[in-house]
Amino acid sequence: MLELYDGALHVSEILSRWYDEESESNYGAYIPFIGTVRSEDGIDGLSFDIYEPILQSWFDAWQLRAKEAGAVVKMAHSRGDVMLHESSYIAAIFSPKRRVALEMIETFVEDFKASAPIWKYDLKDSKRIYARERSTPIKGSGILGGKR
Amino acid sequence: MLELYDGALHVSEILSRWYDEESESNYGAYIPFIGTVRSEDGIDGLSFDIYEPILQSWFDAWQLRAKEAGAVVKMAHSRGDVMLHESSYIAAIFSPKRRVALEMIETFVEDFKASAPIWKYDLKDSKRIYARERSTPIKGSGILGGKR
């Protein structure tokens, strides 16, 4: 399940609800990853744009991949502004055994960072500045430019 | 922080409280691992013995190791009986960056499985049966026996 919210995530509510949703599913391991906005470089917060159609198909492919490994993946992300020490991202794996969950949360989070169509902006001095230097070109980028 | 409880863990309370405890610490990543009792082999639940002095010193060494990496480790575990679909174990890493947290939760959980002085019993047909075949000798075991 993919959940998108305007503004910061309600972390406790989401973690508890996901735990309850799978409480009778007989999964032995539940590993959430919670991403929180850090104070650095004098920012007041972060802001996010999401392109939902491609995020959804990327996530659907991951749900299938998890299912093949006997696991379940859930994700929540913020749209718009998220201030310092608030959370903007939660991903979680449920699986029968710990090894699958430990490996999959890492692979999922890294693929998310490299592929999910989400753009991050620093909120600083009342401006919204694209975090270009921290961003990663999606695989296959540049085919319309020098990389043809 | 190491927390030991009689019986099943209150997962939502623990996950929320730990999140709140570190909400102003400027950690960008929080990764809990939650272990839940699975229905298998006809068990009614699991039961645990803990030897606290050595568990505490093992955990203290991990706190130091986490601190050196700029991270924090927290752990909760059950004593006694935990029934099907209840949770007996939560470990969590907080760190500024995701890579440290992703790597450390895996290393911590695997070292926990291999080293923490906790003994597991299957609850089955009103008996408490040591889960010997699923247990791991602590490193250095056997020095009083054939392995001298």
Added chain:
Amino acid sequence: MVKVEFLGPISREPMQIDAKTLEDVAKILSEDSQLKEWLESAAVAVNDTLVSSTDVVLKDGDRVSLLPPVCGG
């Protein structure tokens, strides 16, 4: 005619252009010096499916999206 959409930080309104292939799209967009910069780092989707080469024939009404470098989380 195909519609070209610019996602995330490429702050541009969508364009309608006359293009039969992604090569045509590249040629037309690269005439705009500000867009040209983005072409080198952006991924491309046709009707919301990412494509990995320009060897794609476009139909009338297709939608081409440019996705600049991402950073979720």
Added chain:
Amino acid sequence: MVKVEFLGPISREPMQIDAKTLEDVAKILSEDSQLKEWLESAAVAVNDTLVSSTDVVLKDGDRVSLLPPVCGG
């Protein structure tokens, strides 16, 4: 005299034995056939510190603990 404690599933009361080294402890415990089995798989702690060899001199009042294979979580 040293005190020997049996942890977890080794259901035995603590013993007081006369031993100057862990070798002495091994010798005395291995005379009990049920304990002998555990010796091959148990780790050993002296005063709550795990030890990795029997090359340990014991003092009067020391506490030796046997830790059978573990399975937390």
